[in-house]
Amino acid sequence: MEESVFEARNLTKKYRGTLALDHINFSLRRGEVYGFIGENGAGKTTTIRLITGLSFPSEGSMSLFGKSGEKELQRQRARIGCMVETPALYKNMTAEQNLEAQRIQRGIPDKECIRKTLKLVGLSDTGKKTVRHFSLGMRQRLGIAMALLNDPEFLILDEPINGLDPSGIVEIRELMKRLNQERGITLLVSSHILSELYQTATRYILLHKGRVLEELTQNELDEKCKRHIAIKTNDAASTAAALENTLHTTNFQVMPDNTVRLYDHLDNMEDVARVLSQAGLLVTGLSLAGDSLEDYFLHKIGGR
Numbered sequence: 001m002e003e004s005v006f007e008a009r010n011l012t013k014k015y016r017g018t019l020a021l022d023h024i025n026f027s028l029r030r031g032e033v034y035g036f037i038g039e040n041g042a043g044k045t046t047t048i049r050l051i052t053g054l055s056f057p058s059e060g061s062m063s064l065f066g067k068s069g070e071k072e073l074q075r076q077r078a079r080i081g082c083m084v085e086t087p088a089l090y091k092n093m094t095a096e097q098n099l100e101a102q103r104i105q106r107g108i109p110d111k112e113c114i115r116k117t118l119k120l121v122g123l124s125d126t127g128k129k130t131v132r133h134f135s136l137g138m139r140q141r142l143g144i145a146m147a148l149l150n151d152p153e154f155l156i157l158d159e160p161i162n163g164l165d166p167s168g169i170v171e172i173r174e175l176m177k178r179l180n181q182e183r184g185i186t187l188l189v190s191s192h193i194l195s196e197l198y199q200t201a202t203r204y205i206l207l208h209k210g211r212v213l214e215e216l217t218q219n220e221l222d223e224k225c226k227r228h229i230a231i232k233t234n235d236a237a238s239t240a241a242a243l244e245n246t247l248h249t250t251n252f253q254v255m256p257d258n259t260v261r262l263y264d265h266l267d268n269m270e271d272v273a274r275v276l277s278q279a280g281l282l283v284t285g286l287s288l289a290g291d292s293l294e295d296y297f298l299h300k301i302g303g304r
């Protein structure tokens, strides 16, 4: 049976005059890496604050590992790790000293967790180097290490790639993959930008103005972004027949709105137009379509 690590049911957060989250519903399945996408102010941080208990919902409810009710939620939060955008680190301390301070503060008993976590995030050999001399990527990895100290099953990273250079981005991506694939940790990773997460996420939740706009898997996203000729005619079934019988292709899809997406003959739009008109169809639209990931996101939120 699939277990959900988190579920939001009509989760709503109102600040004075602002509806930050508007009755959102979604659930996170164990073992997945979720890209939590939304532009500034979409409600990502608000959701994360509710999950981690830093703030409380105005309406609606949530469950963690199948358990709900504030007392039980608080207990389950021990199974979560969370890093917000810029981790609070002591710059004049080493990685190990920072983790030790965090361990004591959180009352985690086994000192051994520090060595293990440093290894996991690839900071074992930083020795006496203080955080002041760390690259931004190393600092982010140390921030993630802090969130990993309690050996969480569910890790939330709020904008972990913000401000990193390309090599820093790769470091964090690799780490996220390792945590998911080797440790089986479920991840919720927030970002403004879909393409940033594309290489790591297995599922996406698109948030816009406090609402869940869309939930989709990596495969569904790929499918939606695939380049194609979008054909609109007066008769989708006859269009499909003409493509099959005359152009000898079955590489197309009839969409729910009766548009036909043709995935080949992309360089031969004229042929396609001719075949359709010879079949007596009234062609009202014929265009090359397909989005980059960013285009897709902007398109979804109506930004173009």
Ligand SMILES: Nc1ncnc2c1ncn2[C@@H]1O[C@H](COP(=O)(O)OP(=O)(O)OP(=O)(O)O)[C@@H](O)[C@H]1O
Residues within 6 Å of the ligand: 015, 016, 018, 019, 020, 038, 039, 040, 041, 042, 043, 044, 045, 046, 047, 192
């Ligand atoms: N403490 C607060 N008081 C009042 N309004 C708030 C507060 N926190 C957030 N908001 C508002 O709630 C909405 C959602 O904000 P939130 O920070 O959750 O968005 P976000 O998706 O995390 O954006 P960003 O990417 O900028 O962090 C915004 O309109 C924001 O101004």
